[in-house]
Amino acid sequence: MKLISVKNLTVARGGMPVLEGLNFDVSTGEILVLRGPNGVGKTTLLRTLAGLQPPYEGTVDAAPDTVAYAAHADGLKSTLTVRENLMFWAGVYGGRDIEPALRDFNLDSLSERPAGNLSAGQKRRLGLARLMVTHRPVWVLDEPTVSLDVASVALFAAAVKAHLASGGAAIIATHIQLGFEETVFDVTPYKARMDVVRDDFDEAFL
Amino acid sequence: MIRLFWRDLALAFRSGGGFGLGLGFFLILVTLVPFGVGPNSERLMAIAPGILWVGALLACLLSLDRIFALDFEDGSLDLLATAPIPLEGVVAVKALAHWITTGLPLVLAAPALGFLLHLDSAAYRWLMVTLLIGTPALSFIGAFGAALTVGLKRGGLLMSLLVLPLYIPTLIFGAEVIRRGAGGFLVATPLAMQAGITAGSVALLPFAAAAAIRVALR
Numbered sequence: 001m002k003l004i005s006v007k008n009l010t011v012a013r014g015g016m017p018v019l020e021g022l023n024f025d026v027s028t029g030e031i032l033v034l035r036g037p038n039g040v041g042k043t044t045l046l047r048t049l050a051g052l053q054p055p056y057e058g059t060v061d062a063a064p065d066t067v068a069y070a071a072h073a074d075g076l077k078s079t080l081t082v083r084e085n086l087m088f089w090a091g092v093y094g095g096r097d098i099e100p101a102l103r104d105f106n107l108d109s110l111s112e113r114p115a116g117n118l119s120a121g122q123k124r125r126l127g128l129a130r131l132m133v134t135h136r137p138v139w140v141l142d143e144p145t146v147s148l149d150v151a152s153v154a155l156f157a158a159a160v161k162a163h164l165a166s167g168g169a170a171i172i173a174t175h176i177q178l179g180f181e182e183t184v185f186d187v188t189p190y191k192a193r194m195d196v197v198r199d200d201f202d203e204a205f206l
Numbered sequence: 207m208i209r210l211f212w213r214d215l216a217l218a219f220r221s222g223g224g225f226g227l228g229l230g231f232f233l234i235l236v237t238l239v240p241f242g243v244g245p246n247s248e249r250l251m252a253i254a255p256g257i258l259w260v261g262a263l264l265a266c267l268l269s270l271d272r273i274f275a276l277d278f279e280d281g282s283l284d285l286l287a288t289a290p291i292p293l294e295g296v297v298a299v300k301a302l303a304h305w306i307t308t309g310l311p312l313v314l315a316a317p318a319l320g321f322l323l324h325l326d327s328a329a330y331r332w333l334m335v336t337l338l339i340g341t342p343a344l345s346f347i348g349a350f351g352a353a354l355t356v357g358l359k360r361g362g363l364l365m366s367l368l369v370l371p372l373y374i375p376t377l378i379f380g381a382e383v384i385r386r387g388a389g390g391f392l393v394a395t396p397l398a399m400q401a402g403i404t405a406g407s408v409a410l411l412p413f414a415a416a417a418a419i420r421v422a423l424r
Binding site: 050051052053054065067068069070071072073074075076077079080084088089091092093094130 | 208209210213216217220277279280281282284285286287288289290291423424
């Protein structure tokens with residue numbers, strides 16, 4: 001089953017197209033790994049897929065409430081405890097059980113600690129645990145393994161596999177090998193050409 | 207949305223939260239005024255309504271940029287924008303939480319501070335009423351200003367410039383209600399105008415603020 005379908009998509013950052021002519025589908029049980037050098041537009045593409053910015057051209061077809069987005073910033077409140085942070089997001093997404101998420105990301109022993117006292121890797125794990133309480137089918141992840149150690153990367157990979165097994169999908173921008181059967185999608189050839197004159201350039205309205 | 211409301215209140219009351227900031231500022235301003243103006247009770251009585259309203263307004267302004275800037279910096283705003291809550295609801299809830307942590311304490315503390323300024327005894331009732339009706343407008347207009355400047359580093363100055371002119375009608379009508387109430391005149395007209403500004407801000411500005419945040423997140 002197709003969960004998200006991208007047709008002839010051009011994405012723009014600061015009003016300038018960075019990637020153009022993108023066509024791909026992501027179906028149930030599939031992992032799409034985006035690769036490409038820094039600054040090529042992977043984050044811009046992921047933000048467009050998450051609905052945070054409109055496509056410059058083309059369409060992103062997905063049912064409403066499909067995408068759960070996780071970026072470089074984890075959106076944690078440092079004065080709330082691990083449990084309170086996770087409970088808040090669980091509540092926002094319909095108030096379900098947070099215990100599986102705590103367990104799968106090995107946060108049980110940290111659950112009463114304020115998030116401000118966690119290490120960078122522990123914060124990241126909490127940020128990723130948030131994905132599990134959203135119960136959304138497509139995880140759109142931007143460099144999810146930054147500051148994770150080997151053991152935590154394994155936890156993360158296991159969580160992604162469990163998510164796929166339950167009918168989900170994932171689109172991940174990463175540079176490391178996560179060790180599952182993924183479709184690698186190198187976005188470099190889709191870099192927008194800068195020599196094309198675009199007559200609808202309207203910087204005044206950005 | 208209820209969750210967001212409780213989270214914002216919890217954050218405000220914990221260490222580093224905004225609760226007490228506005229109230230402390232209000233308290234300092236009002237206790238300093240008699241030292242600056244002199245202990246002449248006639249003169250204090252004449253300026254008390256204006257000082258109380260200006261103090262409430264500035265105290266409110268002090269904590270405005272925290273409404274969205276903190277969530278923007280730690281990435282929560284991105285996540286809230288992709289969450290199943292409408293962004294208009296996010297704005298309304300955050301403005302309401304701001305009012306409860308900033309505006310409501312001012313309303314409750316105002317009579318004690320009115321006493322320090324020799325406020326006319328007939329005016330206490332109107333001071334409470336007008337602050338209660340007027341301060342929600344300060345929070346909602348302020349949330350709009352905060353939303354417009356959310357993506358800017360050090361946007362506080364720009365936000366103050368945007369928000370202060372919008373605060374002036376509330377200030378004028380608020381001080382007018384207290385002055386008329388103290389003199390025993392009819393207060394219905396300025397009170398109705400002020401209530402109208404509040405109702406309009408609460409109804410319309412969450413939509414404008416949500417649109418501003420969407421642009422900022424692009």
